[in-house]
Amino acid sequence: MKNTIADRVYDFLKKYPPFDIIKKEDLITIAENVIIAYLEKGKVLFKNDDNRHEHFYIVKEGGVVLKKNELADAEIIDICDEGDVFGLRPLITNDSYMMTAIAEEEALVYGIPIEVFKPILAKEQNVGLFLIESFTSKTKNPFTKKYSDDLYQNTEALNVGEKDFQELQVIRYTKDPFCIDKDDLVIKAATRMSENKVGSLIVVDDDNLPIGILTDKDFRHKIVTGMFSTKVPVSQIMSFPVETFKKTLTVTEAQLAMVKNKTGHLVITEDGTDQTKAIGILTEHDVVISQGNSASGLMKAIRRSRSSKELRKIRQQITQLLKGYIFQNIPLTIITQIIHELNEALTIRVIEIALDRMPEKPPVQFAWLSLGSHGRKEQLLVTDQDNALVFEDVPEDKYEEVKKYFLILATKVNILLNKVGYEFCPADMMARNPKWCQSLTEWKTQFSHWIHHVDNEDILYSSIFFDFNRTYGNKEIVKELSDSIFSATEYNPLFFTLMGRSALQNPSPLGFFRQFLVEQDGEHKDMFDIKARALMPLIDGARILILSHKIKSVNNTAERYERLAELEPANKDFYLSCSYAVKALIKFRTKHGLLYHSTGRYIVLKELTKEERLKLKRCFKTISELQELIKIRFKVAQFL
Template sequence: MNTIAEHIADFLKEYAPFDQLTFQELSEIAANIRVLNLEKNKTLFQINDPLHDCFYMVNSGLINLYAIADAEETILSKCHEGAIFGLRPFFAKNNYMMTAKAREESIVYAIPIAVFRPFVANNAAVLDFLLENFAANSQQTKTSQNLGKSIISDTVFYSDQKAEMQFFQALSYNSNPIVVTADAIVKDVAQLMAETLLNSAIVCENNMPIGMVTHTDMSSKIATGRYTNTVSVDTIMSTPIITVIENVSLAEAQLLMLKNNVTHLCVTQDGTNKSVIKGVISEHDLVIAQANNPGVLIKEIKRSQSSKELKQIRLRLADLIQNSIFKNIPLTHINNIASEINFAIIKRAVELSILDLGSPPARFAWLSIGSQGRKEQLLLTDQDSILIFEDVAAEKYREVKDYFLKLGKKTTLTLEKVGYELCPNGHMGSNMLWCKSLTDWVKQYDAWMNTPGENSNELSSIFFDYELVIGEQKIEDAITNVVFRNAKNNTLFFDFLGNDALRKNSPLSFFKKFIVEEEGIYKDFFDIKTRALMPLVDSARLFALSYDLIGINNTYLRFKQLAITDPKHSEIYLNCAEAFLTLSKFRTLEGLKNDDSGQYINLEEMSKIDKEKLKNALAPMKELEELIKNKFQLTQFS
């Protein structure tokens, strides 16, 4: 079973009714599922649409179901992760009675009814569940008897269990295919294929695709002498041609090739043979895409023996990020995947250093801090880390610290070769200041938090965003305990952090104009990192520490959690969460375009719409500022 189907099966088994099926049954269903990436406000089906051949399940995002009552659209249900909807085709023959629309970027599984029906027939619990789900009154939810953990409503089933992180797959293909007419001569087409090094050509009539000629057709029909090379190409072409839509997923493309026993698919604008040709997907493209599958990359990282090999994988991660953004996959998913791969690379760099230096003389923890620790590093920014080793006897301290400093130096140099620049401020495990014993680290955090601004090691708030990459979980837990113990009622600390969050330069002038750089090579550029993203990062951290949100480092997730913890201000937090994603996407696109950290945005190159989008994303900051001033009683900069 391929990796994508495996991950789909893992996701399904967490939710009813799929938790009633065997792994074998789940695998079969997963292999036939279509993965749909829906943009915000995209309609999946609407009232009176003919029924689809599948029902749906939300993998991530939010789908709303609407009905029309008194000539107005009324929201019936909100379908979150794990919700099943659109079951009408199972039980009814008439058209849809409601509209399903994505309220945010969403990933939805389309589960073919023909594939699922046999499992329903053989499993009474599954059938009962679906019937109850379909028949229940759409306005009220009730708990399923036989599946206690579920909450059910009309065509929606929702369970709040957290799903595992999803691996999804972007697919690149040849957007410059050979296109010939039906009367083209085989010899000429063969020559064209040889010159362009392509192994297929699309045959057209009136600019619409009617067939495909591949290398295989040439060898099995011409080279064997069945036809001469002077016949017209329509004599040997494979027809009908199998067409797909532009943003087809790897899983869908694989299924179509297997089902139709073909090696090439023709990409058209609307997925039919009656629209403009956009390109060709070959089996080779699928192999390449699978090589960039996150699961495959992580396996390769674990086997890597040098910084050179790790660098190659890091470059493929950049392609994966670019493709995923291009395909409009939600940024939160891309972040998850990129962080897993970044962490695997750092972990492998530490392991290679240990293979070189010999076993560590004490237990330790390597923590990524800053953007890596927050799992927000989509671009190649600098590395930030700290190294903590367990307490050892005084006479061994020097020798143990020396080992870990060497480990820190070796690892940071490996990572530099991979492409992660050294931190200009020296916030790395290779620095004596940031490589020390647990007791010394506890003293460091105590000093930072109880006398902020006083000690020589200027408090840098990135030390409060950390994630264990390799080593002892207990060591990280000990630091977390110290941080949250010190945070309790610590007015001085929050006063310092609050003022620090407010001190960042404002992004817009009084007249709502972007405040840009006044000199240097980035003159007239907008510093999206310092003026827009950092104030959100700092504020999310500030509130997370004050509300005891232990273990949530990611800025987007911190705001989402704050909306639940402090419901009175939930709207502000949710607006900030959305703003953070929008701004991050702008920065990432800029960085990918210029192959840098994306910190400075060239406003001249932006479209009017994008400028407006950027400006709107800065809107929640004013309210956030007021909230900080009120909650932490800040009147002026201290």
């Protein structure tokens, strides 16, 4: 007899992570053993310190609030709505509950039996990883490895290795290859190769399946030497057996296959075997060309380039490389290092081209500063420009002439960067603006003013410059400027208080009822601003905290939090969770931007999956805690 209730449970569970990746037969077993609990508003499902249940839970309808205890004013840890999993402690640890679950409204929840579920964890590791992340996002340290140890004995399997990124790039091959029948004569093969200007033919049998390959090398060694006549069948001189591979073959795999099999040609077939038809052919030349799309190949291409047109093509190739890295799940730390180095090399080449086009060499030493996401080494997608120029001090009578030179140079650089693909900054915060092209002493004076005569605009400007990175030019000028800036912030509590206030100005990502707060009007109405509402609070928070420790050598936001974890052991877990959140949000924004050919800043919420919404909300948890820390540490409340 059909179990109607189990069918309904199954249909519900399969829509939500991690149940959506569990095999059908296993999910049916779970559905058949689920318990169903109806909770009136205010009903307690379990309390802090209660003995563990035999189930963990998922919300079917309504909402469940997770609090420190039953008291009305107890701290709210999380609010779970439809599809949210909670009460995972019995599955992952052996101790009592550390929070209280109360129905925020009438709610229906499914209890997933732990004994039925545990065997599935042994088979589906991704299920366990999702549940660990879900569980730990409701603890003090959302990203500790401790719970991986509790759930899995073999934790080594959970570690993500830093794979060779080039190996993951799928190689391009020649499609619709030329073929010849095994019984055709060599003379016919030579004619066909000559007419089509190709260096090889795939030899096929009566079923049109590949059995060998005929190349220029075979002609040189077997025909030109007189070993065989041109009137013998090609099967007598072909190279065999044929080496066949799938169309997903990567660059490194192709290289290894050619070395291992001592061949310069690989045949691509429908399923990768010689039992299906050939759909392409790959040569050593193709491998060399494909390496041009690797990081090292693009770096070489940048250094050889002579125009913005060439660099624009390379910039587009960098985006394709980024796309490959993101969708192959390469660790973000590796991705940002590679893409930053490529962006940096591209900018340097633009500056070199601009210098070559100047009528004379620079009159004094100078440095080009990259600001914003580029300065923080977080620029993955193509965004607008943020840069500045600082030049050596000169006598007053030479100043106007020298500044004019550098403004002309900066204008050329900004225009070339625009042609490469970087939009002009809408606020004109670029080196071509006289305000952003100044002598060393002028910059020192400017920073002193920003720091000691603070208003909202000054805080914005100074914040941007605390993230600068020297891209090109004299190191000593930049070091002297940096030393001056940090010296001006010492013994200046008001500056940090006002900087803290500025860091709290970004709007919250979530409303009171835990819904995403979206833009209310304008071009991006009803879209979620992931930059302003999620990334900037974390970026601003990392900046003020690291500056308070007088650390000036770390600009990257995730690295700042990791350094803070070392400096403040008591807050280590929290800072590591902030670092993780930054990486996750940058990756999410990048992935979204690549999918929709945009900057990834504005997210269409209805296009997100339930899992994506859950991951974003977990990242947001750290933002409110971070802002509370800043409010207390820098005594910001009196200025709010």
